[in-house]
Amino acid sequence: MTASRRLMIRVLVVLVGATGLAIAAPDDESSSQEFSRQPSLDALKRGYVAIDEGDYEEAYAQFQIALENASTSTLRFQACFGLGSAASALGRLDESREHYEQALEIEPHNADVLLSLGLVAKEQRRYQEAASLFAEAAVRDATRAEALVELGVVYEILGLHTEAADACWRAVAVVPEDERALLCLGVARYHLELYEGAAQAFEAVIEQNPASSRAHYSLGLCKLYLEDREGAMAEFETLKQLDPDLAKDLFSRINPPESLER
Secondary structure (H helix, E strand, C coil): CCHHHHHHHHHHHHHHHHHCCCCCCCCCCCHHHHHHHHHHHHHHHHHHHHHHHCCHHHHHHHHHHHHHCCCCHHHHHHHHHHHHHHHHHCCCHHHHHHHHHHHHHHCCCCHHHHHHHHHHHHHCCCHHHHHHHHHHHHHHCCCCHHHHHHHHHHHHHCCCHHHHHHHHHHHHHHCCCCHHHHHHHHHHHHHCCCHHHHHHHHHHHHHHCCCCHHHHHHHHHHHHHCCCHHHHHHHHHHHHHHCHHHHHHHHHHHCCHHHHHC
8 A cells, every 4th residue: 555545544544533423422412313323323433443454345335335324414524535545545546536525525625635635636646636635735724744745745746846845844844753744845955956954854854763765865965965075975884784775876976987987
């Protein structure tokens, strides 16, 4: 399963907790109303268990039952969102998109659905659409670091380095230790030739994850462009243990073949 699909499943779990959907305990509605809700609630519960166990076909089947028996907009929303998440985990992106769009019709400004639909668009390489969805998700929930990181990544793919740096900087402001946000920020700054700022971002990644070969490699390149050959070689020495292929590539950049011949 891709990282995007894992994030969608995690968003589903978070969303269920955030909505406070009463699966175990009844509310103050009459017993007849509660009875009408029960088949959908039971199917939702089974769907969440199946998601947690990684049985996405079973989850999809249970969420479908939940949708067929849904008697309230909240239940329909939860079922559609669950169907979208299960379909995405199964790699059925067109189905996933359809279900997320149905959920969005019920709650047009829900940041979790906007984020998940953006992840589907990203996997389908519909990057402009993905950027719009991530941007709206970030507007709807300013604390949603995932939306800002994904927005930065998509901007990088589109070659919009200034916009990518801004989105990832905003993500770091929300979650300073977010490794993906820091890496994206560093890459964006690197492409903008802001090598000192890029180096700071990669150093922040290494501080919390010393085994990040991507950060060591990128920091080595920054050191090279800052004319700190000794610092670049230090990153090469570290990379030899972490990722020999990246180490070889960095060494070739520090010591181009023509320089070795002279």
